Amino acid sequence: MAGDLRRAAFNxxxxxxxxGDTAHDALLRDQLIPALRTLAVLDAPTPLSTTLGLFMLGVEVPEGELAAAFPATGIAGLHGLGLIEPAESGELWRARVDLRTHASDADEEIWVASDLGAHQRAGVLRHDHVLGIGQASLTLAQTTVRPQVRYALDLGTGCGIQAFHLLSHADRVVATDISARALGFTRFNLLLNHQALAIDPHDLQARVDLRLGSLLDPVRGEEFDLIVSNPPFVITPRFAGEQDADRFTYRDGGMPGDTLVSTLVSSLPSILAPGGSAQMLANWEITEAVDEEQSRDWTAGPRSWLSADTEAWFIQREMVSPTEYAETWLRDASQGRDPLAFAEQYGAYLDDFASRNVGAIGFGMVWLRRPAEGKNGMGVNFEAIGYPIEQPIGSYLTRDISVADELAARDVRDLHLVVAEDVTEERHQRPGAEHPGVILLRQGAGLRRTEILDTALTGFVSACDGDLSVSSLVIALNSLIGEGDPEFSSRLHEGVVRLIKHGFLLEMRNNR
Incomplete structure (x- = not known):
């Protein structure tokens, strides 16, 4: 099979x-028509067009064309692997799975099989649907901090995408899922890509351990250096008498509200080795403010889930209303095809959120760490970043974590600093005003943060050419503009530390 895909140049x-770029970009948005139009005007099929049409576009393929595209595997081989089935006409073959390429900055290009999506096969998704390479899985892969580690865990592996990335920097990977079908897809993908992933197809267990079970059950008593998880975090209304078969297992963990996420956040540190970290995507409920004088605090729930000895970094990327949330996930599973069922389920979402006074739902990234003894550089951090950021972002998160750890062990006052190359300054003022009313420092790379500067911090940044130490600059500014304010130096020092941690200011290693 792998040989046939290589011969077809299925990359x-x-x-x-x-x-072409236009049709390919549309395909990435699950819009098939431009690609289908390209296939329709071909003079004759090629192995690439046949493979693409069959596994990505839902095209039914004649037997002769299919045999020509897969000479080594053969139709019997494809059927035996469970990849194709006879179409209703009986004269054509159609795919039973989606198969597409995947690449990252860290790994060789691979092929990934999963269940067909709603845009490829009519009808509501099966409840044990195995999701393919979606935006969420790509986001997690691009976000993950990737140190070289001995033992890693992919919790809720699905089709295996996070495990494939982990194999590039982990000696051994455990991949778990509550779905036996998901583990079947993962095993198939591992075997199909054993060369690219540098694993022995006759001894997968040497590097990859596939385990069936829910949450931490398959790994209790073990410790991991790194955990990644794209869990079934979607908040879904519960109802009396529901069975496991009633749930879309790829997105619904069977718990009310955001209980599954809170359970993972509170329990994952218990299976981390000292200094080990975990990263996951998550939803969290944001309760309505008690009165008009208060604002919604999206951090309240996540903050309550953390134990005192856990370092954490939550980045909220999006916040939506209960109605938007319901529409998103009803559309995701193609549940809008039956108007009556759609209305009933939509109402169930709204009633469920109202029962807990939920006014909004947040989505974002979570990083957790079990501190090594005597070390706690990151502490607990919450950021809301709703604008586009640079991807992959993992290397920038690594930098921020490393800097925080370093600052915890050093005296900032002795550092000599320079402004990072991607940082620019903006000044805004009313027409005719003598001085700017707002001064902004903007970051062009990574998380692309923006900092509002006061006069003191503006002066400090302007003087950061690596010549003078932090303490020298603070003393100089205090004498110039401090005006006897006893809090001036500590306030300026706090702002400087924040700019260092966020990457606006860098240490000049070879300072004078």
Whole structure:
């Protein structure tokens, strides 16, 4: 099978060249028509067009065309692997799975099989649907901090995408899922890509351990250096008498509200080795403010889940209303095809949120760490970043964590600083005003943060050429503009530390 895919040039570059940028971009948005139009005008099929049409576009393929595209595997081989089935006409074959390429900065290009999406096969998704390479899984892969580690865990592996990335920097990976079908897809993908992933197809257990079970059950008593998880975090209304078969297992963990996420946040540190970290995507409920004088505090729930000895970094990327949330996930599973069922389920979402006084739902990224003894550089941090950020972001998160750890062990006052190359300054003032009313420092790379500067911090940043130490600059500014304010130096020092931690200011290593 892998040999046939190579011979067909079923890879990202060839597919993009074949379709053209416009049709390829549409395909990434699950819009098939531009790609189907490209296939329709071909003079004759090629192995690439056949493979693309079959596994990504839902095209039914004649037997002769299919046999020509897969000479080594053969139709019997494809059928035996469970990848194709006879179409209703009986004269054509259609795919039973989605198969597409995937690449990252860290790994060789691979092929990933999963269940067909609603845009490829009519009808509501099966409840044990195995999700493919979605935006959430890509986001987690791009976000993950990737140190070289001995033992890693992919909790809720699905089709295996996070495990494949982990194999590039972990000696051994445990991949768990509550779905036996998901583990079946993961095993198939591992075997199909054993060369790219540098694993022995006759001894997967040497590097990858696939385990069936829910949450931490399959790994209790073990400790991991790194955990990644794209869990079934979608908040879903519960109802009396529901069975496991009633749930979309790829997104619904079967718990009310955001209980599944809170359970993972509070329990994952217990299976981390000292200094080990965990990263996951999550939803959290945001309760309505008690009165008009208060504002919604999105951090209240996540903050309550943390134990005192856990370091944490929550980045909220999006906040939506209960109605928007319901529409998103009803649309995700194609549940809008039956108007009566859609209305009933929509109402169930709204009643469920109202029962807990939920006014909004947050989505974002979570980083957790069990501190090594005597070390707690990151502490607990919450950020709301709703604008586009640079991807992959993992290396920038690594930098922020490393800097926080370093600052915890050093005296900032002795550092010599320079402004990072990607940082720019903006000044805003009313027409005719003598001085700017707002001064902003903007970051062009990574998390692309913006800092509002006061006069003291503006002066400090302007003087950061690596010549003078932090303490020297603070003393100089205090004498110039401090005006006897006893809090001036400590306030300026606090702002400087924040700019260092966020990457606006960098230590000049070879200072004078």
């Amino acid at each position: 990202h570059e060839a597919i993009t060249e074949f379709l």
